[in-house]
Every structure is written in C-alpha cells, then in structure tokens.
Amino acid sequence: MSALEVQKARAASVFNRENLESILRGRFFYAPAFDIYGGVSGLYDYGPPGCAFQANVIDTWRKHFILEEDMLEVDCTMLTPYEVLKTSGHVDKFSDWMCRDLKTGEIFRADHLVEEVLEARLKGDKEARGIAHDPNEEEDSDKKKRKKKVKQIKAIKLEDEVVKEYETVLAKIDGYSGEELGELMVKYTINNPATDGPLEPPMAFNLMFETAIGPSGQLRGFLRPETAQGQFLNFNKLLEFNNSKTPFASASIGKSFRNEISPRAGLLRVREFLMAEIEHFVDPLDKSHPKFADVKDITLSFLPRGVQEAGSTEPITETIGKAVESKMIDNETLGYFISRIYQFLIKIGVDKTKLRFRQHMGNEMAHYATDCWDGELLTSYGWIECVGCADRSAFDLTVHSNKTKEKMVVREKLETPIEVTKYEIDLTKKLFGPKFRKDAPLVEKFLLDLSQTELEAKANELKTNGKVVFQINGLEGDVELDNKFINIEKRTKVEHVREYVPNVIEPSFGIGRIIYAVFEHSFWNRPEDTARGVLSFPPLVAPSKVLLVPLSNNKELQPVTKKVSDILRKAQIPFKVDDSGVSIGKRYSRNDELGTPFGVTIDFDSVKDDSVTLRERDSTQQVRGSVEDVIKAIKDITYNGVTWEEGTKNLEVFTSSQESK
Amino acid sequence: MSALEVQKARAASVFNRENLESILRGRFFYAPAFDIYGGVSGLYDYGPPGCAFQANVIDTWRKHFILEEDMLEVDCTMLTPYEVLKTSGHVDKFSDWMCRDLKTGEIFRADHLVEEVLEARLKGDKEARGIAHDPNEEEDSDKKKRKKKVKQIKAIKLEDEVVKEYETVLAKIDGYSGEELGELMVKYTINNPATDGPLEPPMAFNLMFETAIGPSGQLRGFLRPETAQGQFLNFNKLLEFNNSKTPFASASIGKSFRNEISPRAGLLRVREFLMAEIEHFVDPLDKSHPKFADVKDITLSFLPRGVQEAGSTEPITETIGKAVESKMIDNETLGYFISRIYQFLIKIGVDKTKLRFRQHMGNEMAHYATDCWDGELLTSYGWIECVGCADRSAFDLTVHSNKTKEKMVVREKLETPIEVTKYEIDLTKKLFGPKFRKDAPLVEKFLLDLSQTELEAKANELKTNGKVVFQINGLEGDVELDNKFINIEKRTKVEHVREYVPNVIEPSFGIGRIIYAVFEHSFWNRPEDTARGVLSFPPLVAPSKVLLVPLSNNKELQPVTKKVSDILRKAQIPFKVDDSGVSIGKRYSRNDELGTPFGVTIDFDSVKDDSVTLRERDSTQQVRGSVEDVIKAIKDITYNGVTWEEGTKNLEVFTSSQESK
Missing domain, CATH: 3.30.930.10 (Bira Bifunctional Protein; Domain 2)
Incomplete structure (x- = not known):
C-alpha cells in the first residue's frame, strides 16, 4: 500500500x-x-x-x-493542607452540582442529567419524525458502559420551538450555575429517569479527596x-x-x-x-x-x-x-x-x-x-x-500573598526613573501607646493599610475639621485623631524600581484524556480484513518501536536475532522478540494492534549475508538491507523526524506474500 | 588537578x-x-x-x-479501596508504635524515643568518662532540625554492663514489637524527655492516609x-x-x-x-x-x-x-x-x-x-x-486469590507427564437438593473444599462406619451422610500440566532517600577555598550537563553562543547559558554547587576559529577544540560511559588563570 x-x-x-x-x-x-x-x-x-x-x-x-x-x-507534593486550598478558592468553589433521589438514595450529577435527558428527548423526537440515526452517534451497546441514566428513548415528537430551546441549552450546558440547573430541571420536568421520582434541587459537592495529616488527626488536608x-x-x-x-x-x-x-x-x-x-x-x-x-x-x-x-x-x-x-x-x-x-x-x-x-x-x-x-x-x-x-x-499570587503576608512580586529596575505622586500618611507613634494602650498596633495597622482613595478623603477631612473620625473593626466606638497624631500629604517621589505581581x-x-483521544484517532481496520485492527501511532510515541521476527524456531537464526537484539538494546530502541511458532503474518498483525511501527524479519538469507527485512506497519511495505542500515533507518524515522521514504531510500524494496498468511 | x-x-x-x-x-x-x-x-x-x-x-x-x-x-492508582489493603495485611499491620503523654498531648514514636534516649545516655556516659566526641556525629546545631526530643546530654557515667546492654538494644532497635518497646521503656525508665512525665504504653498507629471515594462517602479508601x-x-x-x-x-x-x-x-x-x-x-x-x-x-x-x-x-x-x-x-x-x-x-x-x-x-x-x-x-x-x-x-498472590476466588497461578506444560495419587470426593448431587433444600450449595461447597488430610480421615470413617458426620459453619446440628450421598476414593491420574502460585x-x-544519600556522597569543598562547595554528580544524572559561558557581554560573542546553544538543544543535552556580568571563575563555582559537570567558554578566539574551551568540574582541567569536537566529547562522556581522559584525548590542554578570579 x-x-x-x-x-x-x-x-x-x-x-x-x-x-x-x-x-x-x-x-x-x-x-x-x-x-x-x-x-x-x-x-x-x-x-x-x-x-x-x-x-x-x-x-x-x-x-x-x-x-x-x-x-x-x-x-x-499531592498532599495539601486545608489552608492553602481555602485560600485558592478550591474549598469553597471546586465542586459539581449533585441531586439526590431521597427515595432510592441515588445521586446524579445535575449537568450530566439535564444533558442526557434533553439529548434523549431530541433523539426521540427525531425518531418520531422518522429521521435516521446519525451513524456516528453511539450505539445502544455502549450505553451500558457509559452508565447512562436514560435507558430508553421514547419516540415522542416535540414542538419545533422546544427542539430549538433544547439545542440552545445543550450548547451552553457547561456554563450553568447550580441554581440555573435547578430551574432547568423544574422547567423541563427532569426527574429520576429510572423511576420518574422527584429529585432534590442541585447541591454543591466538593470534588476534593479529604484526609488527615499526622497522628493527632488535627491537620486537615486534601489531595491536590x-x-x-x-x-x-x-x-x-x-x-x-x-x-x-x-x-x-x-x-x-x-x-x-x-x-x-x-x-x-x-x-x-x-x-x-x-x-x-x-x-x-x-x-x-x-x-x-x-x-x-x-x-x-x-x-x-x-x-x-x-x-x-x-x-x-x-x-x-x-x-x-x-x-x-x-x-x-x-x-x-x-x-x-x-x-x-x-x-x-x-x-x-x-x-x-x-x-x-x-x-x-x-x-x-x-x-x-x-x-x-x-x-x-x-x-x-x-x-x-x-x-x-x-x-x-x-x-x-495575590491571594496567597495576602493570606501569608509574603510578598510575591517582580522588582524591575527602571531604565528611566519615574515620578510618582501619591498620598502618604505619617504617624506620631509615641502618642499612640499612651492613648490606645494594647490597641495601638491595631489602630496603626488600620491607618497604614488605607487605600489612596481613603487617604485622599481623610486628607480633606483633616484639612477641613482639624481631625478625622474612624470606625475600626474590633474597637468599640469612634476613633478620633487630630493632626498631632497624624499627617496626610500628597508627595511626589522618584522611583527607580517598578514592582508588580506577574500575571500567569x-x-x-x-494526559489521560489526550492519550485516549490519540487511541481513537489512530485506530482503523485493514480494508481487506476488518477484523485486523491497527493503531497507527507516530513512531516517536509508540510503546515499542520494533518487533523482531525470526522466520522460524531454527537454531541457525539465533545468532542473528541475538546480534540485532544487542544492537537495538545498546541504541536504547525499545523492541520485542516474537519467536513463537505462529505465521509471520499473524505475528505482525498482533503487533499492529500494539501500534509497533516496525518489523524486522530474520530469515536464512540473514545468516548468509547479514541482511534483514524491514516492514512498515501502516503500508505493510517491506525493504531490505544490512542490519546496520536497517537500524539506522529505524532510529532516524523514530527519533529524528525523517520520513519513511527518506529514511529507507538506500534500502531495496522487498516483495513477499508473508503478510497475508 | x-x-x-x-x-x-x-x-x-x-x-x-x-x-x-x-x-x-x-x-x-x-x-x-x-x-x-x-x-x-x-x-x-x-x-x-x-x-x-x-x-x-x-x-x-x-x-x-x-x-x-x-x-x-x-x-x-494510588487510591486503593479498604478491602484490598485489608487482605494484604496493611489495615491490620502497617503501623508504628506511638506513645502519648496524656498531660501535654505530645505524641512520640516509641522506637525512635527509646533510640534517642539510650543514645543520649551513652553520649553522656562518654562525656563523664572524658572520651572525645566522634567528629562525624552530628553537631548540636543540627539537633533542632531533626526535631530531637532529647535536648540535653547529661554527663552521667553508666555501669559497664549497662553500656553493653544499651548497645545491644540499639543494634536490634528495628526489630522490637510494641510490647517489647513498652517493656524497654519501663526497664530503662524512659519518660517524656522534656518534662520527665510518664507516657502511655505504646499503641499501634496505622500509617496509611484514609479518604472516602465517591459522593456518598461510603467507600473507604487509602492512599497506597x-x-x-x-x-x-x-x-x-x-x-x-x-x-x-x-x-x-x-x-x-x-x-x-x-x-x-x-x-x-x-x-x-x-x-x-x-x-x-x-x-x-x-x-x-x-x-x-x-x-x-x-x-x-x-x-x-x-x-x-x-x-x-x-x-x-x-x-x-x-x-x-x-x-x-x-x-x-x-x-x-x-x-x-x-x-x-x-x-x-x-x-x-x-x-x-x-x-x-x-x-x-x-x-x-x-x-x-x-x-x-x-x-x-x-x-x-x-x-x-x-x-x-x-x-x-x-x-x-495467595491472599488476594483466596479473598476474590480469582485463581492466580502459572500453568506449566510438563515435558514428561507425571502420575499424581490423591483422594477425590464424588457427590451424588441429585440427592442433596431434596435433603438440604436451600442449604444444599453450602454443604456441597464444604465437601468440595476438604483438604487431602481431611479427605483421608473421612474416607476411613466412611469405610469403617458406612457414614460420615460433619459440623458445617452456618448449619445447626450435625450433618450425616452415607455412601449413597458421597464416595471418597484414592485415585492415580496422569497430569500434563503443573499449576503453581509463583513466588515474588x-x-x-x-528514590528520595537514595537521592539524598547521593547528595551527601557527592559533596566536598575545594581545598584551596573551603567556602566553595562542589557536588560531584556523575554526568549521567547531573541536573544540567553544560554551562555555557560567554567571556563577556560583547555582542561579537553572541553568534557563537547561539550556535553552540542550537547544537546542544538539537542533541537534547540539557544546558544553561550564564551571560551575567560576573567573573568566569565565579560563574563556574556557582555551577559547581549545582553539580554541572562541564563548562564551555566562548571567547574572542571562538569568533575567529570556532574553537571553545571545555572545563571539567572536579579537576577544573580545561581543554580546547572545535565546537563539534567539544560537544562530541560531552556527549560521549555523559551518555556513552567514556572517561574524561578518553573522551578528550584529541583536544588540546588549555591553561588559564580564570578559575581563581
């Protein structure tokens, strides 16, 4: 081919x-x-x-x-303490919406349930309208494996408008909140598909696995x-x-x-x-x-x-x-x-x-x-x-920095210094202790944390009234300060360093999802025999690169097999030897299922002249050359991005009827 | 060097x-x-x-x-259900012994505590005898990091026999049961080292992290x-x-x-x-x-x-x-x-x-x-x-097989079939239903599971009495069966297949422990300047293989730097470029701390004749050659097991005083 x-x-x-x-x-x-x-x-x-x-x-x-x-x-580490994931938002927000059937004890994932029920109704509608099934849609036999909740499609025709509504909902299914999903379930009467019994409204279920760290059991943790x-x-x-x-x-x-x-x-x-x-x-x-x-x-x-x-x-x-x-x-x-x-x-x-x-x-x-x-x-x-x-x-970076008080910023030296004008607050600290006693640090911190907007307002208040009034969390009553205690001024300064929190x-x-998709994208069946499946992985990622196939169990072939094995092992090219008694064709087709891109056949000519046959998985094309040249071709095609045509141009085309055996 | x-x-x-x-x-x-x-x-x-x-x-x-x-x-998977680890013995036996101090709430690992207290007493004894500390023993400043429980060594001389006893206990410290550790603690009056308060006897603490799988929280699981x-x-x-x-x-x-x-x-x-x-x-x-x-x-x-x-x-x-x-x-x-x-x-x-x-x-x-x-x-x-x-x-394999009833054996075809003589039991099944009704399967299973020894005994009983009597778990009273119901016979058969549970x-x-030990084994300080630490990792495992060092920031050097970078990247040899302003010597010594085995210096001669200097981390020896030859040497030494002498024999020895700068 x-x-x-x-x-x-x-x-x-x-x-x-x-x-x-x-x-x-x-x-x-x-x-x-x-x-x-x-x-x-x-x-x-x-x-x-x-x-x-x-x-x-x-x-x-x-x-x-x-x-x-x-x-x-x-x-x-995968083990992560509670506080970190509380700060990151995962404790509060990393959840899916689940609905319980209080009668049967069953638990459904709300968005999946809405999706499956509406899809089933659309299918039923198509059936009622006499529209053929899309062959790419899954077959009934798959349903069981997917643990579908909807076991039966009922051929019921829907209003044209309803069809459109369902389609719109399905296109946006990933974006609904729990409340919205609950509303959809009410609007479209979505119940337990098996019993038609009512379901509780969606509740958040946190998706993290929880555990306790240490012997006292007091440090809560999660798997990341x-x-x-x-x-x-x-x-x-x-x-x-x-x-x-x-x-x-x-x-x-x-x-x-x-x-x-x-x-x-x-x-x-x-x-x-x-x-x-x-x-x-x-x-x-x-x-x-x-x-x-x-x-x-x-x-x-x-x-x-x-x-x-x-x-x-x-x-x-x-x-x-x-x-x-x-x-x-x-x-x-x-x-x-x-x-x-x-x-x-x-x-x-x-x-x-x-x-x-x-x-x-x-x-x-x-x-x-x-x-x-x-x-x-x-x-x-x-x-x-x-x-x-x-x-x-x-x-x-911002939330973790706020929580831990650890600055997480980039400091960049400015090529040309810039002038920055901003409000600054000065505290006459020696007066704070006598006035506020144990609360002095709290008051000071409150003042130093004021934003630019707040400072501007307070500067005006101070100018106008000669004093400012605050309510501070944790302190009873108003806090009154005059300009002996504080001074707020707009100042212009030259800055040589820019400080910023980077974006991410x-x-x-x-990886698992990608791997499964590649399995599907790589899979096909030989046209001449649909029972023969092939996984056409790129050689770079194929699990094993070479299948080594001695023509028979004859002892004469063993030295060449060992020689090729040793060279492949030294070159760190993953390979397998198949010296089982079955036909060459069968051994190759078994390996097509494993996605092995190359086969090397060792026959009685190999013993004489050190030549072997190289077979390509997808095309089943075969070429022949010396052991060294064949292994070089394998290495170039697998690891150096060379094509089959380019890599084998110096090898002879080889024709045999072994494939069909 | x-x-x-x-x-x-x-x-x-x-x-x-x-x-x-x-x-x-x-x-x-x-x-x-x-x-x-x-x-x-x-x-x-x-x-x-x-x-x-x-x-x-x-x-x-x-x-x-x-x-x-x-x-x-x-x-x-790391997540493992309870049942698997119950069967493997981990739920019951994978634990350490811990002692609680009920007063302070502290928890100690019993074997570590005994070890530390006895070691501390032996140290105190040495001090009292005026024997110098072994310099290889840890320094005081390390103790805090190890979170040692014993904060102070008291110079108290022990009886010669006690010293010997302590040493014997320490040599066997990994082998004691919880009970034995408890006895040692009583015998040697081992209490909370900080307060001298009493400790509870050792209790088993299971070392597995527990979690729940699924939304209902009913499937108990552990991290493996x-x-x-x-x-x-x-x-x-x-x-x-x-x-x-x-x-x-x-x-x-x-x-x-x-x-x-x-x-x-x-x-x-x-x-x-x-x-x-x-x-x-x-x-x-x-x-x-x-x-x-x-x-x-x-x-x-x-x-x-x-x-x-x-x-x-x-x-x-x-x-x-x-x-x-x-x-x-x-x-x-x-x-x-x-x-x-x-x-x-x-x-x-x-x-x-x-x-x-x-x-x-x-x-x-x-x-x-x-x-x-x-x-x-x-x-x-x-x-x-x-x-x-x-x-x-x-x-x-045996415990999992027993638990799941899944056979886990190797079947080996025997080259020469063997004769096996053993007792076999035959049941007249049609009689079991009428006699035992719903309990029939239980009785049948009990009989078929009898061991060879039991069968031999029952065969004799049957022969002598014409009937046998059993007690079966789950059935009240005796079960009596005569030879219309069962037949037990010693038979000789030829077996062609040997079946066995493999050993493991x-x-x-x-890996983490090995890595830390390699860190210690690789670490030394330059004799000429003990502040300069070196990590002498084998090139094969060193984090980065090459430090690329342009002599200065001069733009003339950039094309050669880029050329060498490109070749290294293409060859998939991990490298870093250090084009910071500091001296070559300082740049190298920074990388000695990272264990980088090779340095390549690019200077103004490199621009003229495409030659670069190659420096070896441990000896600080330098050689010079073309970019290609130098990279070939790096590759051979790192990945192909070639020695420095062999790998650089075609390169010229290069002398410079940069190292000490």
Whole structure:
C-alpha cells in the first residue's frame, strides 16, 4: 500500500468503539483498577503498552515544552493542607452540582442529567419524525458502559420551538450555575429517569479527596486537584533561581485527584489522573512573546465565545496571528501557547481535523481569568476538553500573598526613573501607646493599610475639621485623631524600581484524556480484513518501536536475532522478540494492534549475508538491507523526524506474500 | 588537578551537613512544601535542579532495570479501596508504635524515643568518662532540625554492663514489637524527655492516609503505602501479556504515602515519596537466574542476621557468588537482584564504601518472607535503608486469590507427564437438593473444599462406619451422610500440566532517600577555598550537563553562543547559558554547587576559529577544540560511559588563570 492508499483506507474505515476497547483491554493498554475486587469506578491502571505510551508522551512533552523553552520543572507534593486550598478558592468553589433521589438514595450529577435527558428527548423526537440515526452517534451497546441514566428513548415528537430551546441549552450546558440547573430541571420536568421520582434541587459537592495529616488527626488536608498551587507557592524561589529575570515559566508533571460524582466515559472522566501544567509568569503590561513570529502563520480551528452564545458550534478557521490581532485571543503569549499546544498534539498523533480551540463563555470562566481557551479533541464521546489554556491574571499570587503576608512580586529596575505622586500618611507613634494602650498596633495597622482613595478623603477631612473620625473593626466606638497624631500629604517621589505581581498564563494538559483521544484517532481496520485492527501511532510515541521476527524456531537464526537484539538494546530502541511458532503474518498483525511501527524479519538469507527485512506497519511495505542500515533507518524515522521514504531510500524494496498468511 | 588529586581532596574534605543543606535549599534542589504557610513536616517540594536530578535517576533506573531486563512496567492508582489493603495485611499491620503523654498531648514514636534516649545516655556516659566526641556525629546545631526530643546530654557515667546492654538494644532497635518497646521503656525508665512525665504504653498507629471515594462517602479508601499491591492484582493480565511465560517481572514507578508519626531527618523520612518497585515472579521450585554468572564475582559488603544478633555491626566482605553458595543469601535470583541494585547505585553516584546490604532479623521480617536484605547507605544520619530486596514467597498472590476466588497461578506444560495419587470426593448431587433444600450449595461447597488430610480421615470413617458426620459453619446440628450421598476414593491420574502460585522477589527503591544519600556522597569543598562547595554528580544524572559561558557581554560573542546553544538543544543535552556580568571563575563555582559537570567558554578566539574551551568540574582541567569536537566529547562522556581522559584525548590542554578570579 502506498502512503496515499493508507490515508484512504484510514478515512474509509468505520470507527467502532467496541472493537477499539476490546483491543485496548485485551492487549492491556489499560484495565479497570482492582478488577478482581470488582473494580472502583473512575480508577484505571495502565498495563505495559499503555504505560510505555504514556511515558513517551511525557518524554515528548518534557522536550517540547521544558527543554525547548527553558522552563523550570518542579515536583510538589499531592498532599495539601486545608489552608492553602481555602485560600485558592478550591474549598469553597471546586465542586459539581449533585441531586439526590431521597427515595432510592441515588445521586446524579445535575449537568450530566439535564444533558442526557434533553439529548434523549431530541433523539426521540427525531425518531418520531422518522429521521435516521446519525451513524456516528453511539450505539445502544455502549450505553451500558457509559452508565447512562436514560435507558430508553421514547419516540415522542416535540414542538419545533422546544427542539430549538433544547439545542440552545445543550450548547451552553457547561456554563450553568447550580441554581440555573435547578430551574432547568423544574422547567423541563427532569426527574429520576429510572423511576420518574422527584429529585432534590442541585447541591454543591466538593470534588476534593479529604484526609488527615499526622497522628493527632488535627491537620486537615486534601489531595491536590491540580499541580498549579504548588508552583504558585514556590514563586519566590523560582524567581530567585531564574536570577530574578522575567518572563519565565515553571512546569510540573504529576497526578491530581477529583472525586467525580459518577465517573463515566472510560479514561475520559477519572478520579486520579496525570496532569502536565505550565505556569508562565509575565508582566501584566507586556504580554507580547518574543517567539510569536515563529507561529503566527499556523492556521487553527476556533470556537470563540460569541459563536457559542449564538447557540452555534460552527468553528472559525484562522491563523493565530490574525486571531490575536483581532483580539479574539487576548494576547500574544496566550496565542503562542495555543500554537505550541497544537504542535505538541500533532506530534503525538492527534488528528488535526479533530482538534478545535473553544473559548470559555463568560459564566464558565473563573471570575479572575482574563481569557481561557480549551483544546478540545473530537472522540466518539463528543468534543472533549483535553488542554486548558487560561490567563489566570494575578489572582493566585495575590491571594496567597495576602493570606501569608509574603510578598510575591517582580522588582524591575527602571531604565528611566519615574515620578510618582501619591498620598502618604505619617504617624506620631509615641502618642499612640499612651492613648490606645494594647490597641495601638491595631489602630496603626488600620491607618497604614488605607487605600489612596481613603487617604485622599481623610486628607480633606483633616484639612477641613482639624481631625478625622474612624470606625475600626474590633474597637468599640469612634476613633478620633487630630493632626498631632497624624499627617496626610500628597508627595511626589522618584522611583527607580517598578514592582508588580506577574500575571500567569497556564497551559494545563490532561494526559489521560489526550492519550485516549490519540487511541481513537489512530485506530482503523485493514480494508481487506476488518477484523485486523491497527493503531497507527507516530513512531516517536509508540510503546515499542520494533518487533523482531525470526522466520522460524531454527537454531541457525539465533545468532542473528541475538546480534540485532544487542544492537537495538545498546541504541536504547525499545523492541520485542516474537519467536513463537505462529505465521509471520499473524505475528505482525498482533503487533499492529500494539501500534509497533516496525518489523524486522530474520530469515536464512540473514545468516548468509547479514541482511534483514524491514516492514512498515501502516503500508505493510517491506525493504531490505544490512542490519546496520536497517537500524539506522529505524532510529532516524523514530527519533529524528525523517520520513519513511527518506529514511529507507538506500534500502531495496522487498516483495513477499508473508503478510497475508 | 589530576584525577588522583581530586580523589585525595574529596577524601580530605570534612563533611558539614549545614553547608550541604544551605546549598541544597539555597539553589532550590528542594524546599519544605507550603513553606510560606509555615510548612507541613514530612512534605518537601523538589525545585528545578532536584527535579531534573530525580528525572535522570528515574530514567537511569528505567533503562538499567526495565529495558535491560524486559520488565513489564505498569502504572496503577494510588487510591486503593479498604478491602484490598485489608487482605494484604496493611489495615491490620502497617503501623508504628506511638506513645502519648496524656498531660501535654505530645505524641512520640516509641522506637525512635527509646533510640534517642539510650543514645543520649551513652553520649553522656562518654562525656563523664572524658572520651572525645566522634567528629562525624552530628553537631548540636543540627539537633533542632531533626526535631530531637532529647535536648540535653547529661554527663552521667553508666555501669559497664549497662553500656553493653544499651548497645545491644540499639543494634536490634528495628526489630522490637510494641510490647517489647513498652517493656524497654519501663526497664530503662524512659519518660517524656522534656518534662520527665510518664507516657502511655505504646499503641499501634496505622500509617496509611484514609479518604472516602465517591459522593456518598461510603467507600473507604487509602492512599497506597507501596506500589506493589497494584502489580499483584494485575498478575493474571501481566502473565497473559507475557504469553504465559515465566519467570517475568513487572515494575512500577510512582508516589506512595506513609503518615509518619513524627517525620524528621529531612528527605529521609517523609510522608509522600517516590518509589520504584519490581515484582519478579518466579517458580518456587527453581529460583536460579540465567544471568547469575554475569554478576557472581561482584564483591559486596554484607551484614547478615547472625552478626547483628550478636550485637555487632562489622560487615562481611564477600562475592555474591559465595554468598549464595553458602546459603547466606537464600537463592540466586535474590542474589542477582542484590548485585543489580549495587550496579545501579554506583552508576548514579553512591560511594561504594558507604553501601552495605543488611539482612533482616527474624523478628523484623514479615512473617511470610523467606529472606530480606536492605541496601543501606551511610549518611550523616547513620546507615539508612534505601532499597529493600525481599523474597515475599507466594503470600500476596495467595491472599488476594483466596479473598476474590480469582485463581492466580502459572500453568506449566510438563515435558514428561507425571502420575499424581490423591483422594477425590464424588457427590451424588441429585440427592442433596431434596435433603438440604436451600442449604444444599453450602454443604456441597464444604465437601468440595476438604483438604487431602481431611479427605483421608473421612474416607476411613466412611469405610469403617458406612457414614460420615460433619459440623458445617452456618448449619445447626450435625450433618450425616452415607455412601449413597458421597464416595471418597484414592485415585492415580496422569497430569500434563503443573499449576503453581509463583513466588515474588521484590527489589523496592526509595528514590528520595537514595537521592539524598547521593547528595551527601557527592559533596566536598575545594581545598584551596573551603567556602566553595562542589557536588560531584556523575554526568549521567547531573541536573544540567553544560554551562555555557560567554567571556563577556560583547555582542561579537553572541553568534557563537547561539550556535553552540542550537547544537546542544538539537542533541537534547540539557544546558544553561550564564551571560551575567560576573567573573568566569565565579560563574563556574556557582555551577559547581549545582553539580554541572562541564563548562564551555566562548571567547574572542571562538569568533575567529570556532574553537571553545571545555572545563571539567572536579579537576577544573580545561581543554580546547572545535565546537563539534567539544560537544562530541560531552556527549560521549555523559551518555556513552567514556572517561574524561578518553573522551578528550584529541583536544588540546588549555591553561588559564580564570578559575581563581
């Protein structure tokens, strides 16, 4: 098969999730954790090929981002004390909405329930109107696996207007508050789908796993819901490590945890997952990026806020340069990272026609964020958020700094000093002790914390009345001070240093979701035999690179097999030997399921002239050459970005009928 | 300096832990987690150099073990349901002994308290006898950091016999039960060292962090205390993945958690830590290892059980071959892994004179283990267990299999079938229903589960009395059955398949502890200036490999700097550029503290002839050559195991006085 034929065959292959899953589980890419104990929903283990694939994705990520951009990698603890996550807002706000059925004890996730019920009604409407099912929509047999609440579709026709309303709600489903979800449930009479019994209104359920640290059990802690907080807390140390230069980025790869209400959709919604996060600290007044020019011509598929608010899902195709220029994307640094995310995803095997960047809607975005785009990948479960890219502004550093009184700022020497005019307050401290006694520090702190606006008002009050009056929290009655105690003046000073809290641009990757999407995007069936599945991973991330296949068990072949093994091991190219008795064709097709890109066959000619056959997984093309040349080709194609055509141009084309055996 | 001079200077350097720690924290190798919130004891974050060092150690581990030995890597969840850890024994037995002071509320770890009090008394005794302090013992200033309970050493002379008794107790301190510790505390009047108040007797404190999984809060779970259980639970899938062949090994790298009673000693005793564990599944009747011959001549330092029981710490030096032959080490596979552990530790920078393998004493070892050896590293905190290497027998697979009724066995086709004679029981099932009704299945199961010994006894009973009588749990009264219901016979059969539960050899690495020990083993001070610390990491694991140093900020030097940067980046050799204004000597010595093995200086000659200077960290020797040749030397020395002498033999020796600037 030529490369073009491969492309056509892949495009023509009808995706079947059950086939893919049976391969992924059968070949132990992953499996439900604690399987022999009946499993725990939302927890999965990676077996050898899944684990190797994940390690290769992480290795690629580390090189693509950390090494290429000189980022500072840190490894922070997962156990996190209560106070940190209280400050960050997670204790109060990191929750989903759940509804209880008080009769049956069942618990539903409110947004998922509304989504499923409305989708089911729309399906029923289509059925009633006699419109055929979209073949890409999931099959009935999948429903059980997704633990769908809605078991049956009833063919009931809806009013045209209702259909439109449902569609609008579904397009905005990620953005509703608990109250709004409750209103939708009332408006559309959404009950327990199994019993039609009533549900309690949505309640917030915090998604963090809680635990106690230490033997006394008194220090409350959580498992981190993201790696970001550890990076923020180390900001000062990182800035110092970077010789106080900005902008710079930290990065972290590690597990995070979310106690999902009802996990579903396999690897896509799990309770323990691998994240890779970058925190890029940047001057809020200058979010340009020095390497933006390198990426500005990359064309991407965008789904901006406005399009979604109009209830549409039709993306806009645009260069990243134009998207930033038109202010659709807030700034260059955000745009730069969106492009780098795109390049990374393509490198590890994402199908670029199944990738879009969706902007968060106003009500969906955290209140502190300036702008936020999700890299979404199309799978058989729909469009899935796999990478977030947010401008978190100065929120996190500010709240942690306020809470701990630890300054977290960048100090920048100004090339030309600037004049700054502002109100200042002077306290005659020796008078405060006698007047306020033990409360003196409280009064002083209150005065020194006054804002510019307050100072201006008080300066006028002092000028007019010769005294000022305050109410101070924690002190009874009014506090009266005259100008013997305080002096408020507008002064102009020359400043040589600018001090600012940097803003944070945060690309955040859900590695497990990306991996699952790549599995789907890489999967196809051979046109000549649809039972033969292939996982067309890029060689760079394939779990194993080479399958070594001695033609038979004959002892004569063993020295060459050992020689090739030794060279591959020395070159640190992961490989497997398959010297089982089955046919060559069968051994290859078994490895197509593992995504192994190359096969090397050792036959009796190999013993004579040291030549071996090299087979490419997708095209099943074969070439022949010396052991050294074949391994060089494998290495160049896998690690040095060389194409198959280029890498094998000095090798002879080899024809055999083994493939079909 | 020559290599020999370096060796001498390192040996002569007096180790000072405070100096090392100030570098490790100052250069952000690691720092207490949540530092700005006051920290949480036992939790540490790794900064950029620590994180890179850790990643390199893990990468080396993966290549040394997984790739080299074709192990099956898995990545299992940390969240683990109660039932799994109940079965494995962790819920009941994974605990330390703690003593409470009911008056002050303080909690002490019993074995540590006994150890510290007795050590303090021995010190006091030495003082009273006028014996000088060992300079290698920790300094007073360190005590606070270790959170020592014993604040003051009192110079009180002890009886000679008491000294001996204390020393014997200390040599066996790891092996005492809670009851025994309680007895020691009474015998030696060990109270709260601060108040001399009485303590409660030792109580078991379970070291696992507990949490609840899911929104109902009803599924109890823990954070895993080791990665091993996940590997055991996946045994059947792994065996199938390995085409049912044995022996084979699985491996896993990931965080585990222990809720230490009172963490101390920095990175050595923490609550969240990175582990790398191997589970090698082997035939219990054949624990030979095919590659044992490759390692048998390696000489190691052993501290076997007998030596310790005699109260001694004098190690035995022996080849691993002789250690296995003499049965000091139980079997070849265990011996093979001990050697491989040794090779790995040396590769990443452990000082081999500070490594010993200590055998667990009888009372210290888990009841199911056949043999267990700890790889211990000598640090300023004493000998520290960093790697365990245990033969866990068939314990884990057996208990999980019994609990879940999932068979976990290897089936081996016998080359020559064997005859097996055993008792078998036949049930006349159609009679059981009418007689026992709903209890029939219970009775049948009871009968089919009878052991060979029980069957033999019942066969005789049946023969003698024509009937048998049973008491069955869950049924009231006796159950009487005659030979119409059952038949028990001794039969001889030919078996073609042997079925067995494999034994497990488990090398288990505490990566954080190993890393800290390498930090200590690598640290020394330049003899000419003891303020200049050096971390002599092997280039393979050094956080960054090259420091690029343009002689000055002159723009002329920038193109060469960029060229060298580009080549290094393309070759994926981690490097840093230091173009700060300070002197070359200062820039180098800053990087000696980071353990960067190579410096490349770019000067005005570089612009003319494309040559650069290469500097070696330990010897400060410099050589000069073309950019290409210098980078080739760096690559060969770092990744291909080439020595400095060999790697630079074609480069010219270069002399300059920059170093001392």
